[in-house]
Amino acid sequence: MIRFENVTKFYARTPRPALDDVSIEIGRGEFVFLVGASGSGKTSCISLVQREERPSAGKVFVAGRDLSSMSAWKVPEHRRKLGVVFQDFRLLPDKTVYENVAFALQVIGKKRHTIRLAVPEVLEMVGLAGKEKRRPHELSGGEQQRVAIARAYVNRPPILLADEPTGNLDPTTSLGIMRLLDQINLTGTTVVMATHDEEIVNQWRKRVIELDEGVVVRDQPEGIYDSSRPARGELTVSEA
Ligand SMILES: Nc1ncnc2c1ncn2[C@@H]1O[C@H](COP(=O)(O)OP(=O)(O)OP(=O)(O)O)[C@@H](O)[C@H]1O
Structure with a gap:
């Protein structure tokens, strides 16, 4: 449903890439937590799927379509396949x-x-x-x-992207929002949720993809998240 092939993303005037050779595959109907410290590249992944940004290298495919070769007039149609939820509600x-x-x-x-x-x-x-x-x-x-x-x-939409949807909410309210996203996922919608919320990740035990400075350092089914643990160098990427 969503595939990143060796995606690197540089923003203008930044010395290091926001994403560095990221390869991820997310299947139809999956629920994925995208975790990592602030600045690790979670929002960049979401922007690439929306085609708000384009990769500096590599390819992003959504529902079989290569977003880099998609003409501008096709982008609105592409975005109709996506529902997007943000931390600040908008x-x-x-x-x-x-x-x-x-x-x-x-x-x-x-x-x-x-x-x-x-x-x-x-x-x-x-x-x-x-x-x-x-x-x-x-x-x-x-x-x-x-x-x-x-x-x-x-x-x-077949895909729901949620960028820190519980970031402004207390734990009990967050739980209600998470239940709702889970319910939406159960209807067959692919859900990708970027989050720092350890409690939610550890309680729901779904696939966890962890980014550290733009690099995927962990991809684990039924994963957990411990933000106090240094990610890079200590963990290996498993074949999930
Ligand atoms: N439009 C931009 N221009 C320049 N640099 C950017 C831009 N957007 C993101 N970055 C940089 O890219 C890196 C990754 O940022 P990104 O927002 O993807 O991380 P994040 O994991 O979503 O962080 P947060 O949890 O704080 O939202 C950071 O170093 C950030 O400063």
């Missing part, structure tokens, strides 16, 4: 919960009757039925993240 502050989610369908030209059916269904799924008319500032952080997940998932 909701439209003047729109209601319903409108925030509906907007994601309006911009891709979905018909009104489709929107009227899909939005309540996804809001029910994320546990926000009854809160359709609230604006983001009238919701808790956890509820705002649920709106963001509803917006990312309403078009049922």
Whole structure:
């Protein structure tokens, strides 16, 4: 579903690469935690999958398509295969919960009757039925993240990318968000979650890919994460 082939990413005016010869393969329906210290390259991986960035060397494939040879006009279609969730929710502050989610369908030209059916269904799924008319500032952080997940998932993309989705939330609220992402994964959606959240990673025991200074230092099924342990040089990449 997602394949990185020897991907190196340099940003302008930086001495070392953000990603250094990264090769990863993530299959359809997998749930993967992408872990590593701040600056290790997690967000860069997510940006490459979205084709917000392009590799300096190597290739990124998503759903069989080589993103480097994809023409610009095909990029919006590519992005429709992805739902994306961020640490800071990124909701439209003047729109209601319903409108925030509906907007994601309006911009891709979905018909009104489709929107009227899909939005309540996804809001029910994320546990926000009854809160359709609230604006983001009238919701808790956890509820705002649920709106963001509803917006990312309403078009049922085959891939959901989540960049530190629990980064602004307390542990109990984080657990609820993680349960929701797990539930989405159980519908067959591939989920890639970048996180520092040791508690979540260690509790859920899913595949863990660890980055350290842009290098994959660990790829482990049912892995754990200990951020206090120096990653590079102490661990080897297993054939997962
Ligand atoms: N647009 C950019 N321009 C220049 N350097 C960048 C850019 N984006 C990221 N970097 C650098 O690339 C490296 C990897 O950053 P990245 O954001 O991918 O890491 P991360 O693991 O997601 O970190 P965090 O957990 O803090 O979000 C860092 O050294 C960062 O400073």
